[in-house]
Amino acid sequence: MLNSFDLVIIGAGPAGLSAADAAQREGLSYLVIEKGTIADTIRKYPVGRTMFSTPNEIEMSEGSLKPVREKPTREELLSHYIHFVLDNDLNINTAEKVEVLTGNIDSGFSVLTDRDQYVASRVLFAIGAMEYPRHLNVFGEDLSKVHHHFVEPYAYVRKEALVVGGGNSAAEAALALSQEGARTTMAIFREDWENRDPKAGAMKHWVRTPLEAEIAAGRLNVILYKQVDEILETEVRLTTETGESVVLPNDVVFVLIGSDADLTILKSLGVGTELGKVSEVPVYDPETFETNVRGIYVAGHFTHARHIKAAIDVPRRIVPLIARELRVSQTPVV
Numbered sequence: 001m002l003n004s005f006d007l008v009i010i011g012a013g014p015a016g017l018s019a020a021d022a023a024q025r026e027g028l029s030y031l032v033i034e035k036g037t038i039a040d041t042i043r044k045y046p047v048g049r050t051m052f053s054t055p056n057e058i059e060m061s062e063g064s065l066k067p068v069r070e071k072p073t074r075e076e077l078l079s080h081y082i083h084f085v086l087d088n089d090l091n092i093n094t095a096e097k098v099e100v101l102t103g104n105i106d107s108g109f110s111v112l113t114d115r116d117q118y119v120a121s122r123v124l125f126a127i128g129a130m131e132y133p134r135h136l137n138v139f140g141e142d143l144s145k146v147h148h149h150f151v152e153p154y155a156y157v158r159k160e161a162l163v164v165g166g167g168n169s170a171a172e173a174a175l176a177l178s179q180e181g182a183r184t185t186m187a188i189f190r191e192d193w194e195n196r197d198p199k200a201g202a203m204k205h206w207v208r209t210p211l212e213a214e215i216a217a218g219r220l221n222v223i224l225y226k227q228v229d230e231i232l233e234t235e236v237r238l239t240t241e242t243g244e245s246v247v248l249p250n251d252v253v254f255v256l257i258g259s260d261a262d263l264t265i266l267k268s269l270g271v272g273t274e275l276g277k278v279s280e281v282p283v284y285d286p287e288t289f290e291t292n293v294r295g296i297y298v299a300g301h302f303t304h305a306r307h308i309k310a311a312i313d314v315p316r317r318i319v320p321l322i323a324r325e326l327r328v329s330q331t332p333v334v
């Protein structure tokens with residue numbers, strides 16, 4: 001049947017691309033279904049952003065990513081992934097969203113998208129963890145000047161900008177805004193500001209050092225805050241950690257406090273979840289990455305293996321296991 005595959009892979013980020021490559025090498029019939037574009041999460045990074053990772057951690061094959069500087073930019077990495085797809089002619093449908101999945105390992109899985117329907121012997125979820133940007137849930141957060149995503153600073157020169165958040169994304173946005181002439185305030189919890197442990201998500205030192213230089217130069221204002229109270233057209237009211245109420249003049253707000261995966265389809269299949277370091281993650285076998293529902297696999301940013309390196313490494317390990325199992329189950333008994 002034309003729409004029937006050994007393996008359907010949901011998502012064309014680094015995990016999905018690595019899985020597609022592995023499936024192709026194993027001679028499996030496979031399809032990647034991607035609701036956005038190839039490497040959509042990376043396409044949505046801030047313009048010109050330099051990666052934290054070195055080429056060997058994020059390239060699809062050894063020595064193939066050759067950035068101009070030590071670490072690649074968003075544009076260099078994106079181009080690398082796109083050319084990997086083109087050069088290897090990977091089977092990917094973009095602009096197609098998986099909406100419903102039913103079935104089981106014995107009868108096969110039925111994959112329903114907003115465009116078509118497919119049958120799959122096995123399904124690998126490589127859906128990332130960017131679906132739901134976290135919200136403050138305060139009055140005024142629905143105003144058009146409030147963003148949950150930062151792309152570039154150039155529209156905000158001499159504007160009053162507030163960045164809320166304590167991770168690297170928030171720090172990078174505050175730094176870029178401040179360096180490019182926005183009058184920037186960063187609202188951050190004390191525990192995040194004082195966190196120096198990289199394993200616990202502390203700001204990278206190459207972000208903190210220039211950030212501190214901006215503060216020392218008097219261009220960037222940092223407020224250790226308890227909560228944002230309300231966002232109005234021309235100002236934001238927040239409460240500092242010492243309980244003081246502060247009103248800031250404001251033109252634009254960036255709420256950069258993380259995001260969560262959409263686990264709805266996995267849960268509807270009966271996949272269990274547990275609390276990970278920063279969010280809810282599916283329950284899976286740490287060796288095979290098969291969930292508690294047989295035939296359903298997970299890889300990438302919404303598992304415990306969150307960085308690109310693991311997103312690429314895990315499918316290389318588990319897709320050959322899937323292929324082997326399929327070959328055994330499809331061998332006729334004589």
Ligand SMILES: Cc1cc2nc3c(=O)[nH]c(=O)nc-3n(C[C@H](O)[C@H](O)[C@H](O)COP(=O)(O)OP(=O)(O)OC[C@H]3O[C@@H](n4cnc5c(N)ncnc54)[C@H](O)[C@@H]3O)c2cc1C
Pocket residue numbers: 010011012013014015016033034035036037038039040041042045046050051052053096097098099126127128129130169299300301302306307308309311
């Ligand atoms: C600003 C920023 C900077 C980062 N910098 C680094 C870094 O320097 N180094 C590093 O290792 N990591 C970094 N990360 C994290 C990195 O982006 C992730 O680890 C990586 O993207 C994970 O790859 P993935 O394939 O698991 O998920 P993603 O790349 O998120 O891919 C998941 C894909 O699934 C698609 N999808 C989701 N649901 C569906 C559906 N129902 N149907 C069809 N398609 C669907 C999405 O559109 C998406 O394209 C950064 C993240 C951000 C936000």
